Amino acid sequence: MNDILTLERLRCNISRIQDQIEEARSKVNRSDEVTLVAVTKTVCVNTIKLLLELGIRNIGENRVQSAQDKYRVLSTAKLTWHMIGHLQTNKTKLVLPIFDMIHSVDSIKLAKKISECSINTTKILLQVNISKEDSKHGFYEKQLQDKILEISTLDNIKICGLMTMAPFTDDMDTCRKYFRKTRILGEKLRDKGYIKQEKLELSMGMSRDFNVAIEEGATLVRVGSAIFK
Ligand SMILES: *Cc1c(COP(=O)(O)O)cnc(C)c1O
Numbered sequence: 001m002n003d004i005l006t007l008e009r010l011r012c013n014i015s016r017i018q019d020q021i022e023e024a025r026s027k028v029n030r031s032d033e034v035t036l037v038a039v040t041k042t043v044c045v046n047t048i049k050l051l052l053e054l055g056i057r058n059i060g061e062n063r064v065q066s067a068q069d070k071y072r073v074l075s076t077a078k079l080t081w082h083m084i085g086h087l088q089t090n091k092t093k094l095v096l097p098i099f100d101m102i103h104s105v106d107s108i109k110l111a112k113k114i115s116e117c118s119i120n121t122t123k124i125l126l127q128v129n130i131s132k133e134d135s136k137h138g139f140y141e142k143q144l145q146d147k148i149l150e151i152s153t154l155d156n157i158k159i160c161g162l163m164t165m166a167p168f169t170d171d172m173d174t175c176r177k178y179f180r181k182t183r184i185l186g187e188k189l190r191d192k193g194y195i196k197q198e199k200l201e202l203s204m205g206m207s208r209d210f211n212v213a214i215e216e217g218a219t220l221v222r223v224g225s226a227i228f229k
Contacts, residue, residue, distance in 0.1 A: 007050050013227050014038075014054055017210075021221070024214035032199070034214055037082050039206075039224030041066065045073045047228070052077055060084040060103075060222050064091045071098045084163075084203075084222055086137045089113045096122060103127065103163040103203045103220075106137045111151045118156035125163040125203050126151070128185065130178045133167060141185055152194045159194060161201030161219070162186045166209055175209040179216035186217075 014036075021034055039060040040048050048059060048070065057078060061067040062085025071081070083099040086106065092113045095102070101123040105111050114122050126148065129138035139147060152159060164182045166175035183202055190200045205213025207226035214221065 007053065010047075010050055010227065011054055013229065014051075014056065017223060017226055020211050021214060024211040028215050030214070032219065034218065035220050037084070037203075037220055037222045038227055039084065039222050040070070041085075042224060043228055045070050048074060048079075049077075051227075052079070058082060058220075060224075062086075062104075064088075064094055067098055068094065082203075082220070082222075093117045101125065101160070103222075104137065105151075106139060108147055108150055111154060111157065115154035115157050121156055121158050123158050123160050125161050125201060126159060127163045128182055130164045130182050130185070131167045136165060138164065141181070144185070144189070148189055148194045152196075158196065160197060160199075161195060161203070162189075163203035165206070166204070166213075170208070172209060172212050176212045176216055179204050179209075179213045179218065183217040 017036065021036060025034060035058055037058045037060045038051055038056045041062050058080045060082040081099045083095055083102045083104060085104055087095060087102065087104055087110060089110050096117055102114065103125045104127050105124045106127045114124060126144065127138035128144060129136045129140055132140060162182055162185065166178050182204060186200050186202055189195055201219050202217050203220040203222060204218045205221040207223050210221040210223055
């Protein structure tokens with residue numbers, strides 16, 4: 001979808017999503033912040049400019065080329081850029097100047113490359129394939145314990161937390177189970193000292209399941225289609 005949505009339609013969708021975020025936070029008495037990352041991979045620069053007018057400050061992109069094209073136009077806008085898609089190691093150098101956080105670090109090789117290419121500290125999340133699906137990128141829970149030990153020794157990167165995707169299903173109990181597993185894993189890794197910041201970031205939840213993810217501790221929700229419908 002590449003048409004410019006009307007400002008009013010976007011305003012309405014965002015306001016509804018923000019209400020749902022608030023509802024989920026209050027349901028579980030959360031006092032910490034939940035950041036709405038608007039996933040703009042399907043929309044054009046002009047639509048992103050409308051989002052800016054509506055107060056959106058965090059955007060998510062999953063393709064290097066498309067992010068570069070958008071960044072050329074939007075580099076001076078007050079936006080925080082989140083890389084949420086699988087990143088090929090050889091593209092690392094290209095994305096670091098654009099993105100404030102890389103959600104999709106799924107190998108030691110990529111973490112090392114980010115470490116090598118970073119001039120300032122790059123914030124990363126480790127992607128976990130918590131539901132162990134072949135089609136998904138990410139570390140398996142079992143591997144992560146060892147791998148994070150190695151990643152945490154690299155210079156110029158800061159492990160801020162974990163990212164995950166629930167299976168593609170309408171069964172919210174299933175999604176909840178995997179979000180909960182991811183939070184517990186994140187807390188365990190933080191308590192062991194691998195996540196060197198007070199706030200454990202958990203990037204989980206998309207249009208269909210972000211409310212459940214927030215109830216289970218998501219601090220960053222990546223929402224696309226619910227904004228642009
Ligand atoms: C596209 C995408 C999203 C947003 O999905 P919607 O269902 O459109 O909200 C979130 N996370 C990742 C990694 C994506 O690729």
